[in-house]
Amino acid sequence: MTKRPWATNPGAGSWIAPGVRESALEFHRSMPGYAATPLIEVPTLAELLGAGSVWVKDESNRFGLPAFKVLGASWAVNRLLGPTSTFAELAALVAGRQLTLVTATDGNHGRALAYLARALGLRSRVYVPAGLPEEPVQAIRDEGASVIDTGLPYDDAVRAAAASVRDGDVLIQDTAWPGYEEVPRWIVAGYSTLFAEIDVQHPAAIGLVVVPTGVGSLLQSAIEHYRAPGRRTSVLAVEPVTAACVTNSLTAGRPVTVDTSAPTIMAGLNCGTVSFTAWPTIQSGLDAAVAVTDDETRAAQALLHTYDIPAGPCGAAALAALQVTGPRPGAVVLINTEGDAQPAATLGASIAQ
Template identity: 40%
Template sequence: MEIINDIHGIKAVISKIKSNKTPDFLSESEANNARNFHTTVKGYKATPLVGLNDLAKELGVSKIYVKDESYRFGLNAFKGLGVTYAIAKLLCEKLGVEIKSINFDYFKLPEVAEKIKDIVFVTATDGNHGRAVAWAATQLGCKSIVYMPKGSSLRRLQHIKDAGAEAYITDVNYDDAVRKANEKAEEIGGFLVQDTAWNGYEEIPNWICQGYTTMAVETLEQMKLDGVTRPTHVFLQAGVGSFAGGILGYLANKYRGKCPITTIVEPEKANCIYKSALANDNKPHSVTGNLDTIMAGLACGEPNVVTWEILRDFAKAYVSCPDYVAARGMRVLANPTGNDEKVVSGESGAVGLGLVSLLLEREELKELKDKLGLNEDSVILCISTEGDTDPVHYKKVVYDGKNQSIF
């Protein structure tokens, strides 16, 4: 393990691949099952893979791709993939059917809808996940209850209510909101649909991770259409680590022994994956407090205990980033280089690209750049997991220059 400490607030842990044992539940076969199911959901379409060719040329690498999840199911974020698949798997268990034998509309058949109409799904969220749960539940004629941590955006709360949920902003942080949701589900006999795992609660989060692999399957197909066989470098943002673990677990299975060099990126005030890597004892570690960051979707203090092991074993680097890194990414994507396409990316979606742009531009970060093997042959993939889910704050960053870089 190597530590690169505090370059204008950016801190990194460099690691080595620790295991050759890939996670079976994120195999190519399981990912294909999830993709096949998603194609049956109304409104499914592969989201754009944007090639930032002029930016790549300017920064001295071969390719930079950004997967734009703001187009996913009209929800302005990626979370619908995990939620639809997990809820479908849960309902299949309840109904005694195999997910490979049905499609999303099966649950809307009158005789099936009658059996599931009284189900209540409960969750905690910083915004995008709760909106996806509300949307999926409403699609199926079910109810949902959503809790948000203190300080959550009123606009995000309204989006969740508009999607059909009973929703509240609590006076506790994200991790305590998860506990509150769990207590509510137990109290009313509902189902907790949470995108993080802890001991005794792993199955539904694992299904959610399987749902996320559809992004990776689409991306590799889209790269091939562009004449590129695979990425050399992947930057994945992490809150609890479910999204990052889902994508990295699939890539580890797909490219056995030759996984792309993967960097996990987090906000400095909620950097539980970085802190876990820094501890160097193979265990997940939590951070506590207000978790104050503009990256609301990543403001999580307790790692998913299942995906932590994937990130531990297969990621190359873990980087803790101040908010200005995400803000820079938002501005770079909103103000494209040359003929590149504009990408509207929210705070949690843009931090990976923000870090990439700094690594390739700033001499102070050359050591980290070199440790990651970034050079003129690099094919870089970032995933913008959300659009402008808080339009007011998006404008403050992109229009008014909030959270300026300190380089």
Template identity: 45%
Template sequence: MLPIADEAVGHDPSARALAESRQIAAPGANYVLRNPLADRTAAGLPDAVCRGFHASLPGFAATPVREALATAEALGVAKVLVKDESDRLGLPSFKILGAAWAVCRELAERWRLGDAAGLRFDDLVRAAVDHPGLTLVAPTDGNHGRAVAHMASLLGLPAVVLMPAGTAQDRIDAIAAEGAEVRVTEFGYDDTVRMAAAMADDTHAVISDTSWPEYTRAPQDVIDGYATVVGEVTDLIAAGALPEPDVVAAQIGVGGFAAAVARGFAHRPGRLMVGVEPLDAACVTASVAVGRIISLPGEQRSAMAGLNCGTPSDIAWPDISTGFDAFSVIDDASAEQAMRLLAEDGIAAGESGAAGLAGLLGNRGDLGLTSSDTVLVFLTEGPTDARNYRRVVGGMEE
């Protein structure tokens, strides 16, 4: 059962009723929460202003949408469409899109370069030469920090990336390989974010994908940057190259990516929007259950490392709390099943990358999936922990 303390619910009878009415199975089991706050018309709309800047990044190309036949059969649906973000601009994750746009907006303001919407990557490269002495800082559980480090490397800027205790060595090494200084803290993700926030000053620009009081622009820019992922899918639907999905699933974390998916699909005709979280880190589901943002106690230790977040982002909250019809909360075994199924379809997915599909697999009966459904999931990362991928799926070289 979700660890919602009495002080989180407080004395609000309506919040107490929400908490007590959750559709939760036995402790430790997968479950579905039908969203009592759902109002898809209230979700925002995508802001596509970032797409011109993204197109100017070296090596930019749209990522593919793949049909997963074996996965569809196992899920019992007509089609499973996988937006494959396992190779985006040479990185194993979509995160570079949010990080790149947030960095662009940060530098445009700091260096007075004008409207970021009119900037291209080469403009930032030239400006960086004229503005030495700035370090990019990012708190991360993996892919976001690597993306910020990659942008810093491309621009010739130093980077410091803070990571929570227990981070897999492969993820640490990948960020260090981008030229960043990696600092592994003694704390979980939320406290690591607080440590990064304290570093902000005239020579350190903090590029975080979660928000806190008086720090909202960069997380908003990150969400806006993810509009490119969603836009590439809706472009294909508009062109008749893909069917309109009946079911859309998105993994959550602090909520930035899920907010972008909600903005892109909540207003469309699909009948079911599903947000997915690990049992150990279901901070959005817990918050929705009581009707406001709360923090989970302790540290989050799911193998879906990119989703190990204890507090939803304030900026993402309006879209994720209204834009999804249901939340599917799953264990690590469901993520592993999803990784193996995708591998049968020739798609290599990391633990967090497979989580959207895992949310449907782990609770497909309660979600009411049908044999006529077309399902859209987002593979948000490829394998980033080689040892664990070999354990779960096999076949990955040292």
């Protein structure tokens, strides 16, 4: 059996995130259809896994989209094209402008940006990597985007999107590289709304937050939130065994690019390189990272479905990580980053085969 990618960082608990973080919460509250996504306690999971309590932050329906990604995309677009205080002000500001929002995606970020472009009366162009299932691709098209199938791995699709930008194009990418850092930082800041909601929903101390991780932007947001002065919540990252760039980077002490050509059901986490701007925060403040298999994630997904939590594979990875890392005292929050398009009955049947 191949050794499971697993890394710990004993010094992370004493690290404090520097600076004052901007808040996107009031802007998000001004968006049509805003509601805090639910934080669901699952006592049976706590008993099963030896935790004090287990809670699931369910992002399966955020503004009618099956993922949290619109939080970052909307805040970045607002900061880049505004900034404004409300969504209505942003819409008025861009009205009549011939702009195209451009990105590369392995699913949810691209759909979120296309949704946002449509809501603002703008165009969108989305580059997708090889192997992305037709269903998320069609969902992006249904939001009005022009979809470019690159036939390339995710990292190369990102490069293709960036190289395509011309006058009138606005690149909103959720990973950073030298020279492209401001927008990804705003995306990270936009994700802070998710954790601000948890603060209200669960004001007591939280022992552990488990974050499904691709390039590391949501992870960076979680670490900065829970490493603010006075906080000591541990953060665990989870990735596919076939795309464990954060875990391998944490082990190596430097960013490591991994080959992501092997398929995984966790398509949204199938990223080979840590975001340039996320890495310093991850290296200093992440307590641990672990990789899980597709089979472990399928089983965790089916279990969450029995509790009426419609997790997709990426979101279910958080539960899979908790299952493979063992009992945890105190409260544990699992971030279910996405909903699932596959009916629970069909999922159960596929596992039984």
